[in-house]
Amino acid sequence: MGNSQIWKSIIRSGIPRTRRQRMHAILGSVFLHLHPARLPKHAVKIGYTWCMGGLSFFLFVVLTITGIMLMFYYRPTVEYAYTDMIDLGEQVPLGIMREIHRWGAHAMVLTVWLHMLRVFMTGSYKPPREFNWGVGVLLMTITLFLSFTGYLLPWDQLAIWAVTVGTNMARATPFLGHEGPGAAMLSIGDINLVHAGSDVRFALLGGRFVGEATLLRFYVLHCIGVPFIAMIFMAVHFWRIRKDGGISGPL
Numbered sequence: 378m379g380n381s382q383i384w385k386s387i388i389r390s391g392i393p394r395t396r397r398q399r400m401h402a403i404l405g406s407v408f409l410h411l412h413p414a415r416l417p418k419h420a421v422k423i424g425y426t427w428c429m430g431g432l433s434f435f436l437f438v439v440l441t442i443t444g445i446m447l448m449f450y451y452r453p454t455v456e457y458a459y460t461d462m463i464d465l466g467e468q469v470p471l472g473i474m475r476e477i478h479r480w481g482a483h484a485m486v487l488t489v490w491l492h493m494l495r496v497f498m499t500g501s502y503k504p505p506r507e508f509n510w511g512v513g514v515l516l517m518t519i520t521l522f523l524s525f526t527g528y529l530l531p532w533d534q535l536a537i538w539a540v541t542v543g544t545n546m547a548r549a550t551p552f553l554g555h556e557g558p559g560a561a562m563l564s565i566g567d568i569n570l571v572h573a574g575s576d577v578r579f580a581l582l583g584g585r586f587v588g589e590a591t592l593l594r595f596y597v598l599h600c601i602g603v604p605f606i607a608m609i610f611m612a613v614h615f616w617r618i619r620k621d622g623g624i625s626g627p628l
Contacts, residue, residue: 420624425499429492430624433520434611436485443478444600446471451530453596455589458532482524489520501625509617512610519607526599529592540595541587544578553577 384392393399403409419425450469451461465472493513496502502510529540552559555569555576563570573579583590618624 416623417625426625427491427495429488429495433485433488433492436481436488437607437611440478440481440485441604443474443481446474447478448600453530453592455532455592458530458592462531462533482527486520486524489517493517499625506617506621509614509621512614512617516607516610516614519603519610523599523603523607526595526603529587529595530599532592537587540591544581544587547578547581548573548576550577 393402400415447465450465450472452458462475465475496510496513525540525543528543529536548554548556550557552563553571553576554560555572555578560571560576561569573585579585581591581594582588583594
């Protein structure tokens with residue numbers, strides 16, 4: 378099989394047998410080239426890495442697949458959002474995908490947090506990896522925002538009031554919220570550029586109160602906007618791991 382034209386069209390270097398051939402196979406693969414060609418022994422020990430980074434990425438893939446399946450049955454409108462969620466659990470074949478998606482989201486928050494803890498405890502944030510530590514902090518924030526944007530989608534009382542509280546807190550965002558520090562500095566003459574009708578809370582809600590525009594915005598952010606940003610930073614994160622010399626930092 379290794380000498381077949383199909384195999385050679387996929388793996389251009391053939392079956393890698395030597396260390397040099399294995400390195401070329403990794404560097405020439407679109408799926409593998411983001412990973413280091415060689416790894417130190419300690420970097421692949423479960424007791425050292427906890428596998429939390431890999432589990433976080435695995436859960437992101439699971440959430441992407443189950444989320445796409447859920448999009449076939451969910452309608453982001455005030456009239457149908459809640460009933461569609463009920464139907465997913467009681468009527469739709471493979472409706473368990475919603476539970477897998479929900480619990481997978483909880484698990485991803487936990488694994489990302491544990492991954493950051495492991496990186497800190499093993500000193501993997503030290504030079505030359507401090508930039509990638511910053512990227513990791515951004516990815517953790519994006520993970521939390523993914524959970525937040527998905528919270529409104531069931532359109533029940535818990536979701537509506539939780540998002541109401543969360544977006545009200547956004548009013549105090551520095552420079553972006555009209556009640557936050559620095560907002561008064563963004564003005565032209567007597568006109569404030571950041572006010573209740575133009576700040577980050579208004580942008581999230583699509584108005585002054587939680588309504589159908591809010592549901593649509595959170596749906597688009599949850600399904601397209603935030604995952605797109607997350608994938609960009611994950612690609613940078615994986616690439617930088619390779620450039621910085623491996624999965625783990627100094628012992």
